[in-house]
Amino acid sequence: xxxxxxxxxxxxxxxxxxxxxxxxxxxxxxxxxxxxxxxxxxxxxxxxxxxxxxxxxxxxxxxxxxxxxxxxxxxxxxxxxxxxxxxxxxxxxxxxxxxxxxxxxxxxxxxxxxxxxxxxxxxxxxxxxxxxxxxxxxxxxxxxxxxxxxxxxxxxxxxxxxxxxxxxxxxxxxxxxxxxxxxxxxxxxxxxxxxxxxxxxxxxxxxxxxxxxxxxxxxxxxxxxxxxxxxxxxxxxxxxxxxxxxxxxxxxxxxxxxxxxxxxxxxxxxxxxxxxxxxxxxxxxxxxxxxxxxxxxxxxxxxxxxxxxxxxxxxxxxxxxxxxxxxxxxxxxxxxxxxxxxxxxxxxxxxxxxxxxxxxxx
Ligand code: NAD
Numbered sequence: 442x443x444x445x446x447x448x449x450x451x452x453x454x455x456x457x458x459x460x461x462x463x464x465x466x467x468x469x470x471x472x473x474x475x476x477x478x479x480x481x482x483x484x485x486x487x488x489x490x491x492x493x494x495x496x497x498x499x500x501x502x503x504x505x506x507x508x509x510x511x512x513x514x515x516x517x518x519x520x521x522x523x524x525x526x527x528x529x530x531x532x533x534x535x536x537x538x539x540x541x542x543x544x545x546x547x548x549x550x551x552x553x554x555x556x557x558x559x560x561x562x563x564x565x566x567x568x569x570x571x572x573x574x575x576x577x578x579x580x581x582x583x584x585x586x587x588x589x590x591x592x593x594x595x596x597x598x599x600x601x602x603x604x605x606x607x608x609x610x611x612x613x614x615x616x617x618x619x620x621x622x623x624x625x626x627x628x629x630x631x632x633x634x635x636x637x638x639x640x641x642x643x644x645x646x647x648x649x650x651x652x653x654x655x656x657x658x659x660x661x662x663x664x665x666x667x668x669x670x671x672x673x674x675x676x677x678x679x680x681x682x683x684x685x686x687x688x689x690x691x692x693x694x695x696x697x698x699x700x701x702x703x704x705x706x707x708x709x710x711x712x713x714x715x716x717x718x719x720x721x722x723x724x725x726x727x728x729x730x731x732x733x734x735x736x737x738x739x740x741x742x743x744x745x746x747x748x749x750x751x752x753x754x755x756x757x758x759x760x761x762x763x764x765x766x767x768x769x770x771x772x773x774x775x776x777x778x779x780x781x782x783x784x785x786x787x788x789x790x791x792x793x794x795x796x797x798x799x800x801x802x803x
Contacts, residue, residue: 453722455513461734461789472800485515485529495532541711549694558699575687702733761795
């Protein structure tokens with residue numbers, strides 16, 4: 442199969458971790474006789490520095506013409522004081538919208554080898570395997586009107602949370618379709634005691650659930666869900682929620698399973714899927730060669746599974762990550778300060794090698 446990808450390394454540690462993800466993709470492509478066709482383009486701060494636009498036209502063109510997009514991260518302190526539309530993050534928000542990627546899947550899995558990386562007790566976190574399904578194109582992050590207006594010292598800021606029924610229905614169906622392939626449970630998270638958006642959300646979710654009689658649906662307010670996520674994370678299967686609640690809960694889930702550097706994401710629903718680690722550009726460690734590339738590598742596995750239906754290849758990558766962790770390889774975010782760790786590139790090399798070894802035995 443031809444794997445026609447656009448690679449958007451982005452800013453900070455983005456280029457460091459995407460390089461490793463591509464290395465691992467190449468290893469699995471070689472083993473299964475697929476051909477990688479890659480185009481690298483700028484986004485975020487890198488694009489602002491080059492052409493003063495966080496999402497240049499040639500980047501969009503390359504993305505829509507490819508079968509999937511692999512992104513590193515965006516964000517750079519150099520542009521922190523730019524107006525909103527000229528910040529690196531604006532490029533990513535626009536890209537998600539251009540690609541029509543309305544469903545953000547964020548798995549949070551506790552790898553057996555990393556049970557002791559969680560701030561929670563091992564008996565609480567062991568066996569955690571959560572799929573967070575976050576609506577990505579609606580809610581507060583995109584709602585209009587939005588503004589800061591008024592005279593100095595009495596300014597008023599406005600954001601708008603808005604959801605329509607089709608937007609809720611399409612994300613609900615993605616969550617239920619995933620639950621059918623997992624443990625048949627969906628928890629819908631909202632704030633229906635306070636927000637009209639959430640009341641509509643709950644109504645539509647209940648209506649759609651009737652088409653999935655084998656899936657058990659439950660509801661929780663977001664504040665209560667946040668508490669339960671640290672009290673009993675392994676009770677969760679699929680969490681379905683809107684944009685901002687999903688943003689917050691998925692980072693929390695990352696904290697629960699150990700490190701943000703381990704978390705992968707897929708943004709799907711449109712014609713071209715976008716795959717990226719959950720973490721940001723981590724300016725504090727950029728350029729040091731110590732970033733954890735596993736979130737990016739696991740994002741590449743999601744890319745194979747969701748954009749190319751190559752589930753077997755995806756499992757080889759996920760198993761290789763598990764094997765490398767079992768052998769004791771750790772980047773610095775996964776060990777206490779001062780303990781031995783491997784570099785970003787060494788971790789990538791080891792995962793690619795583990796893919797080569799396991800696929801040669803297939
Ligand atoms: P961050 O995720 O970049 O970093 C948070 C902390 O986690 C830092 O201490 C960092 O060193 C650590 N960390 C993150 N990824 C890691 C990895 N792979 N390996 C080891 N440690 C890792 O979040 P932040 O500091 O809040 O944001 C930094 C910049 O990234 C900001 O400009 C922000 O807007 C941007 N951001 C971008 C995305 C994205 O591209 N999707 C997501 C979140 C934040």
